Structure formats: structure tokens, C-alpha cells
Amino acid sequence: MAGVVVVGSMWGDEGKGKVTDYLAQKADAVVRYAGGNNAGHTIVYDGKKFALKLIPSGIFSGHEVIMGNGMVVNPKAFLEEVRYLNDAGIDTSRIKVSDRCHVILPYHLEIDAIQEKRKGDKNIGTTKKGIGPTYVDKYSRIGIRMGEFIDEELFLERLKETFPMKVMEYPELEEKYSVESIFEEYKEYAKAIKPLVCDTGMLLDEYLQQDRKVLFEGAQGAMLDIDYGTYPFVTSSHPGANGVCEGAGIGPLYIKEAIGIIKAYTTRVGSGPFPTELFDEVGDLIRERGHEYGTVTQRARRTGWFDAVVVNQSRRMSSLTGISLMLLDVLSGFETIKICKAYRLDGKEIYGLPSTVKDIERVEPVYEEMPGWQEDITHVQSFEELPVHCQNYIRRIEELIHCPVVMFSVGPDRNQTVVLKDIQF
Numbered sequence: 001m002a003g004v005v006v007v008g009s010m011w012g013d014e015g016k017g018k019v020t021d022y023l024a025q026k027a028d029a030v031v032r033y034a035g036g037n038n039a040g041h042t043i044v045y046d047g048k049k050f051a052l053k054l055i056p057s058g059i060f061s062g063h064e065v066i067m068g069n070g071m072v073v074n075p076k077a078f079l080e081e082v083r084y085l086n087d088a089g090i091d092t093s094r095i096k097v098s099d100r101c102h103v104i105l106p107y108h109l110e111i112d113a114i115q116e117k118r119k120g121d122k123n124i125g126t127t128k129k130g131i132g133p134t135y136v137d138k139y140s141r142i143g144i145r146m147g148e149f150i151d152e153e154l155f156l157e158r159l160k161e162t163f164p165m166k167v168m169e170y171p172e173l174e175e176k177y178s179v180e181s182i183f184e185e186y187k188e189y190a191k192a193i194k195p196l197v198c199d200t201g202m203l204l205d206e207y208l209q210q211d212r213k214v215l216f217e218g219a220q221g222a223m224l225d226i227d228y229g230t231y232p233f234v235t236s237s238h239p240g241a242n243g244v245c246e247g248a249g250i251g252p253l254y255i256k257e258a259i260g261i262i263k264a265y266t267t268r269v270g271s272g273p274f275p276t277e278l279f280d281e282v283g284d285l286i287r288e289r290g291h292e293y294g295t296v297t298q299r300a301r302r303t304g305w306f307d308a309v310v311v312n313q314s315r316r317m318s319s320l321t322g323i324s325l326m327l328l329d330v331l332s333g334f335e336t337i338k339i340c341k342a343y344r345l346d347g348k349e350i351y352g353l354p355s356t357v358k359d360i361e362r363v364e365p366v367y368e369e370m371p372g373w374q375e376d377i378t379h380v381q382s383f384e385e386l387p388v389h390c391q392n393y394i395r396r397i398e399e400l401i402h403c404p405v406v407m408f409s410v411g412p413d414r415n416q417t418v419v420l421k422d423i424q425f
Helices: 016-024 057-061 075-087 106-122 131-140 152-169 171-175 179-196 200-209 241-248 281-289 308-318 388-401
Strands: 003-008 029-032 041-045 048-052 064-067 095-098 214-221 255-263 266-268 302-304 322-326 336-345 348-350 364-371 405-409 417-419
Touching: 003 016, 003 241, 003 308, 016 041, 016 057, 016 214, 016 255, 016 322, 016 405, 016 417, 029 057, 029 200, 041 057, 048 057, 057 214, 064 200, 075 179, 095 179, 095 200, 106 131, 106 152, 106 171, 152 171, 152 179, 200 214, 200 241, 214 241, 241 255, 241 308, 255 308, 281 302, 308 336, 308 388, 322 388, 336 388, 364 388, 388 405
Parallel strands: 003 214, 003 255, 029 064, 029 214, 064 095, 255 322, 322 405
Antiparallel strands: 041 048, 266 302, 336 348, 336 364, 405 417
């Protein structure tokens, strides 16, 4: 076994990119296995900040990066990101794109916007990047895969089959697009991407058979899982470690470690239930201190106290072996800090997330209150250097989520990550 998985274990934006970038230094290849350009990673590399939406953040490691079959890829957005990295002097020739991932075409973005508009005040709050509609086509078996996309003749054939079906469902599309207009634009993108496309599942199998070190990089957060998240306010894939095998084309025995990334508090972007959400000046202060604005959308993130129920749900579904606790420094200066250890529903304490939004919206957080710390911890380089109250906070989180904290961060730079246990591939 030589695979390590890094997954967000809340609702996304936990700081996966930083941890992936750190662990990628040890890896031979970094793989992303789900989602599309609706998920962003912010990486600080060589003193510069980079925002990535599609390409695995392991691109900065100098090793091979793989975009797995479970992803949905917008060719135009992908090539823009390639240029963005190339302009910064980053080599992108090491990218491999699965021939089985599905292609996001312009009508998918339009459908996304139409659906959100039709739902009115019941909308999901998607990024309108066409992710959901592309996955719908995938499971309706009318999607266009990358292997078809890079074959010009086959791409046109499949487009002629698929686009008229979408127009029947969404007549508005005919006002903006035609088979010919899409084909003429996107065939050029296909030519540019073609040299990077291969059977990435077979490539990964070769790596793992050779005991090479592979890092699997999650996108978004496990609580947005299509089955186990706060449905229907979820994404259209499996962002947790449970999605690796299907989305990368390898078996579970290749996975040795699964590291969950969590914040020292909780955030969420867009619509959906959020039991520990804060609507006061404390929530505002956490947002500003943590710079809690979306990488992709720049939307202000909703903020709240740490929720052990949410993280336990993620731990179970991803079989987490360790936790990386991020943005611990944001909580410095509070007199007291709260941790949600359970929910109260209909007078009973529960420790699992209800399956319906109606019930999640009815739960009351059961809080523990702990003393805060006043010291600046941004220069701390060991657990022992942390203030006692901060140490106690970490230990209590470990007890509540039944998983050890193996690293924590006290700032955005790579050298502000403190490793408590070396992660072995």
C-alpha cells in the first residue's frame, strides 16, 4: 500500500490545498478524483498566492499530477488555469487527464443557471459552473467523456446526439448555442488537451504496483457528499475518501492513510443547514480574521463554532486515520470558546446527523464551553509551545471525534504547519 488521501471533513474550504502541498513533497504523484472547477484551493508557493480550481495543488511539488475519471472537466477553464500557471513559471507538462472523465460544455453552465432560477428561493446556491448538470448527463448515459472529446469526428457525432436532447428539456439553450458553434470553439480546446489525456487508472495501477507514493487530493468537503451530506444542499459527487476508488480507478487496499482536514471552527458557503452558525459579532470576527471568502466565488462564508457531530460523520464515511486542524490562530483572543459535542432533537441528545434537512434545521447544538487563550500562536513550532488552554482545546477535539490530530496550522505559510505525526506512504 502506498496511497494517502487528504480530504476536507466539513463543508469545504478547510485548507486542503496547504496540507496537500505539504504532503506532496513526499509523493511521486498527486491525484484529484472528484468534482470540477467549483472547488478551489489556495496555495502559498514561493511567497506567492495561487488559486487553483481544477488542477491538483500537487502541481507545485514537481511530480506528476493526475485528474481522475471521477472529475468533470471544463476544457476552457482548464486551459485558462494552465496558462495562469505557465505565466507564473510553473511547468504543467506533467498533468495527466483521464480519458474517462466527463466534459463540461457551455450548455451545462447555462442549465445550471436556469435550474437555480427556476427553484427561486429554494435554490441550492451552486457555483453555476455546470457541475451538477454534467454529472446528470453522466448518469443519464448521454455525457461526453474526454476520450470522445479529443476525437474530433466522435465529438461532433456525440454532440449531435446529446445537444438536441438538452434543448428539448431547456428550450432557452437554442437562443445561445448550436451544435456547430459549440463544436467550432471546443474542437480547438480538444486539440490542446489531447497530449495530456490517457488511461489514468492504468497509470495509477502501475505506480501502486511499483510501491510508488501516491497522494489523493479531495476537493470540497465530505459534508457535501451526495449521499451522506446535508442533502439536497450538497455537491454531485463523493468528495470524501469514500470517493477515491471510484473516482481514481483503484481499489481500497491501496489506501494506507486518510487524513481529514478540519478548521478549528466551522464554515459553510451557500445555502443549507448549519447547526452551529453564528449570527453575531463573534461570527463576523471569525470571518474577518480567517479571511473567510470563497476561492472560486468570493462569497462570504458563514461561520460557526466547531461541530464534532459533523466531523464524526466525515470520520466514519472516510475511515479517517488522522486529522489536520487548520486556522487555530484565528481563535486567539477569545475569552471562551464553544465546541458542539452533540445535537438535541425532540428533547433527546443525538450524535449523528439527521438524514433530512427539516430535522437538521430543528436540532439545537449541545455546547461545551472552554477557556480561550490570548497569546499570539502564529510563530509556534511545536505542540508544547501552545498555550495550555489551546492544548486542551485540541485534546478535547480529539476525544470528541475519536481521531488523533496529526498536524495543525497557525498561519497560511508552509512553515506555519506543525506536524505531530509523520504521515507515511
